[in-house]
Amino acid sequence: MFLHINLHSVSPVGSKEPINLLQNICFNFTKKQYFYSSRTSNIAKVALSMSNPSPTCSIATRVSRVARNEAQDVLFDYLHCTRNLQFTDAEHISKNSPAFLQNLLSKVDNDQEITRSLSRFLRYNPINEFEPFFESLGLAPSELPSLLPRDLMFLSDDDVLLENYHVLCNYGIPRSKIGKMYKEETEIFRYEYGVLASKLKAYEDLGLSKPTVIALVTCCPTLLIGGVNPEFGLVLKMLNGLEIEYDWIRGYLSDENTYNWNKMLNMMGFLEEMGCSKKDMRRLFNTHPGFLFEDSGKKIYILVALLLKIGISTKNILSLFLQHPRILAGNFAKNLWGALHFLSEIRMETEDIAQIISTHTHILGYCTLKKKPRTVLSRLEIGPEKLCEIIKEDPHKLIDLASLSNISTLKKASNEEGGHLLEKTTFLLSIGYVENSDEMVKALKQFRGRGDQLQERFDCLVNAGLDCHVVSNMIKVAPPVLNQSKDVIEMKIKYLVNHLGYPLQSVVAFPTYLCYDIERIKLRFSMYVWLREQGAAKPMLALSTILACSDARFVKYLVNLHSEGPAVWERLNKSSSSS
Numbered sequence: 001m002f003l004h005i006n007l008h009s010v011s012p013v014g015s016k017e018p019i020n021l022l023q024n025i026c027f028n029f030t031k032k033q034y035f036y037s038s039r040t041s042n043i044a045k046v047a048l049s050m051s052n053p054s055p056t057c058s059i060a061t062r063v064s065r066v067a068r069n070e071a072q073d074v075l076f077d078y079l080h081c082t083r084n085l086q087f088t089d090a091e092h093i094s095k096n097s098p099a100f101l102q103n104l105l106s107k108v109d110n111d112q113e114i115t116r117s118l119s120r121f122l123r124y125n126p127i128n129e130f131e132p133f134f135e136s137l138g139l140a141p142s143e144l145p146s147l148l149p150r151d152l153m154f155l156s157d158d159d160v161l162l163e164n165y166h167v168l169c170n171y172g173i174p175r176s177k178i179g180k181m182y183k184e185e186t187e188i189f190r191y192e193y194g195v196l197a198s199k200l201k202a203y204e205d206l207g208l209s210k211p212t213v214i215a216l217v218t219c220c221p222t223l224l225i226g227g228v229n230p231e232f233g234l235v236l237k238m239l240n241g242l243e244i245e246y247d248w249i250r251g252y253l254s255d256e257n258t259y260n261w262n263k264m265l266n267m268m269g270f271l272e273e274m275g276c277s278k279k280d281m282r283r284l285f286n287t288h289p290g291f292l293f294e295d296s297g298k299k300i301y302i303l304v305a306l307l308l309k310i311g312i313s314t315k316n317i318l319s320l321f322l323q324h325p326r327i328l329a330g331n332f333a334k335n336l337w338g339a340l341h342f343l344s345e346i347r348m349e350t351e352d353i354a355q356i357i358s359t360h361t362h363i364l365g366y367c368t369l370k371k372k373p374r375t376v377l378s379r380l381e382i383g384p385e386k387l388c389e390i391i392k393e394d395p396h397k398l399i400d401l402a403s404l405s406n407i408s409t410l411k412k413a414s415n416e417e418g419g420h421l422l423e424k425t426t427f428l429l430s431i432g433y434v435e436n437s438d439e440m441v442k443a444l445k446q447f448r449g450r451g452d453q454l455q456e457r458f459d460c461l462v463n464a465g466l467d468c469h470v471v472s473n474m475i476k477v478a479p480p481v482l483n484q485s486k487d488v489i490e491m492k493i494k495y496l497v498n499h500l501g502y503p504l505q506s507v508v509a510f511p512t513y514l515c516y517d518i519e520r521i522k523l524r525f526s527m528y529v530w531l532r533e534q535g536a537a538k539p540m541l542a543l544s545t546i547l548a549c550s551d552a553r554f555v556k557y558l559v560n561l562h563s564e565g566p567a568v569w570e571r572l573n574k575s576s577s578s579s
Contacts, residue, residue, distance in 0.1 A: 067114055069550060071101045074118040075132065082122075083129065085155065088542065091549075092175055097132035099141040128153040137179030147183065164189045167196045172210060172509065177218045177255055185221040199224050206236060211470050211508070212250040219253045231261035238268050242282040251432045251469035252289040264292055267300055274304075274314045280322060289432075291321075299333055306340055310354045324361050332365040339364040342402060343391070345373045346384040352392055360395045369402040376401050423451025431458065431472040446479040460486045464493050465504050474511040481514045489514060492521065500525055502540065510543040521547065523576045527559060527569055536562040 072094045080090035094101075107125070108117040130148050133155055135141060152158055168178055182189055188196065203213045206228065216223055223229050236246055253259070271281055284291055291300065307317050324332075336357070343353045357364065377387060380401070391398050424444060433440045447454055461471045461481075475481050481489070492514050496502050507513050513521070524546050531537035537558065546558070559565040 067105060068098070068101060069552070070114040071105055071118060073553065073556070074115055074122065075101065075104070077119070078122045078127075079129070083154065083156065088545070091545065093132050093136045095548075096136035096176070098135075100132040100135055126153060129155045134179060134182070136175065137182065138176040139179035139183060143183065147186075160192075161189050163193060164191055164196050167200075171197075171200055172214050173218060180255060181218065181221040185225055188221060188224050196224065202228050206233065207246050209247050209250075209467070211467065211473075212247045215250045215253045215473070219255045219257065220259050229261060231265055235261050235264050235268075238265065242278050242285070244282060244285065247467070247469065249289075249293075251472050252293050257293070259293065267292070270300070270304075274318060276318055280318070284321060303333055303336075306337065307354075307357070310340065310350050310357065312354050312358060316358065320358065320361060324365065331368065335368050336361070336365045338369045339398065342369050342373055342398070346377075346387050346391075348388045348391070352388070356391070356395045356398075363396065363399060367399045367403045369398070371402045373402075424449075424454065425451075427451040427454050427458075431468075431475070443479070448483045454482050457482045457484070457486050457489060460489050461493075464490075466508070470508055474508060478511040478515055481511055484514070488518075492518060495521065500529070502543070506543055510547075513543045513547060516547055519576060523572055524554065526572050527554075527565075530568055531558060531561055531565065534562050534564075536565070 075097075076090050076094035079085045079093060080087055083090075085093075104118065104121075104127075105114070108114070108121050128148065130152065131141075131144055134144050134147060139147070149158065155162060165178065168181070169175060173181075191199075200213055200217070203216065203223070204210060208216070223232060239246065239248070268281070271284075276284070304314075304317060307320070308314070312320070340353065340357065343356065373384070373387075377384065380387070387401075390401075424447065425440070428440060428443050428447070433443055449457075458468075458471060458475070461474070462468050466474075493504070493507070495518070496507065496513070497504055528537060528541065528546050532539060532541075546554075549557070555566070555569065559569045562568075
């Protein structure tokens with residue numbers, strides 16, 4: 001079941017002969033209804049297709065915000081009032097299909113009044129509703145042609161698709177991630193009534209919380225095909241044997257990666273065969289979950305083979321992993337492999353390579369060697385033997401000579417930043433960011449404040465009653481949440497829960513709520529509460545519906561629900577301005 005590496009088939013330890021790593025191991029990094037439902041292909045043929053725009057249309061063409069907003073309103077009216085789609089569905093589609101809207105605008109004369117022109121156009125030119133629908137689910141326009149139904153153009157014609165789509169939405173899966181699920185496993189959206197809900201429930205029955213199930217099926221929609229995935233069940237069982245809680249995995253899943261549960265299972269068994277105790281394995285996974293999740297454990301096999309190749313024992317390899325638990329993170333392993341290749345190409349003896357890698361793992365993993373051996377040799381005008389001697393005397397010279405940066409530069413940058421960058425990096429690592437990754441670099445720019453300040457704000461959300469893994473995902477969706485003081489975050493939560501009566505979990509679905517200024521929140525919700533008291537608005541309307549729309553849209557679809565609404569809205573605005 002587990003991968004075996006035969007030490008004798010790799011290389012004799014302490015061999016005096018130089019090795020050719022490239023030869024032995026291969027790397028790869030690299031409310032009137034104008035249209036009626038129809039399942040006939042004849043009507044579908046006359047539908048306006050946006051996946052094949054006219055030659056005069058260019059996706060790159062920029063449109064004004066006013067034109068875009070008016071087009072969104074027209075599309076919303078068409079989908080909700082004419083086609084009778086649910087309010088939330090129509091709203092999401094109209095706000096999240098920019099390419100479709102841009103193509104739609106190219107069909108009318110922009111010199112005319114856009115609302116009137118588009119409304120008239122849609123009255124006589126039916127559109128393929130699946131195009132903006134799929135785009136709103138996070139799919140790129142280029143991905144749509146192969147996914148569009150052949151003989152359908154109205155969403156209401158595919159009630160099975162909509163039913164399963166609503167099951168996922170109601171379960172809490174972000175709409176923007178459902179497109180990826182559809183693309184990877186279309187079968188999920190063909191289940192009969194009740195089947196999909198039962199599959200989601202089956203994973204909860206394993207002991208997983210709903211947020212964890214959401215993260216899992218978003219990353220791995222294949223889990224919803226057939227019964228409960230047996231390999232995944234065994235991974236959970238092994239984690240339980242390590243005394244790691246099931247929901248631990250939630251904070252380390254990314255829908256940008258793919259996961260192979262069978263490989264993870266083999267990798268854990270491989271560590272056991274190397275002599276890794278349960279205590280050490282638990283420490284390894286807790287310190288850096290990338291051992292388990294990055295490439296589903298694939299990197300570890302290549303790295304272990306390389307380290308065995310240069311004569312490092314399995315005991316010392318395990319020690320290396322425990323001393324440098326992020327050895328598989330980001331470019332760390334790739335940089336380490338680069339150093340191995342460099343030393344091999346200058347024909348350094350294997351025991352010397354092993355010594356340098358063992359004693360200077362950290363610095364070699366953090367620096368990328370951009371210069372090839374022949375470039376370094378040519379610049380120094382020396383032979384490989386002399387270069388080997390230089391590096392053996394001071395391994396830091398390898399970085400100075402072959403990297404674009406040097407040790408002194410790295411130390412200087414570290415001193416200038418002080419402890420602030422380290423603190424912030426440590427905090428981001430603790431919430432699931434991968435060291436040396438592009439995501440980490442971006443996050444370091446997005447989050448403002450010292451590491452201890454960010455931790456305090458993070459803890460504020462956890463202490464309010466949210467799971468730490470949920471909070472981690474929230475701030476990845478809405479980083480500005482942590483750019484506010486602890487007092488401001490607490491004030492917004494108290495207003496939401498104590499004053500408005502919303503459950504705390506509502507911010508999980510819409511973490512951007514915490515990013516709006518309190519004046520906007522109070523103004524919009526004061527109006528909504530009044531409408532609710534008059535019986536004109538539904539209770540517990542989604543936070544995004546109340547806050548995310550423009551003032552004009554808010555007035556049109558909420559304030560105008562009651563005849564006295566405009567007067568109340570004006571009074572609230574004046575009161576807010578004067579206070």
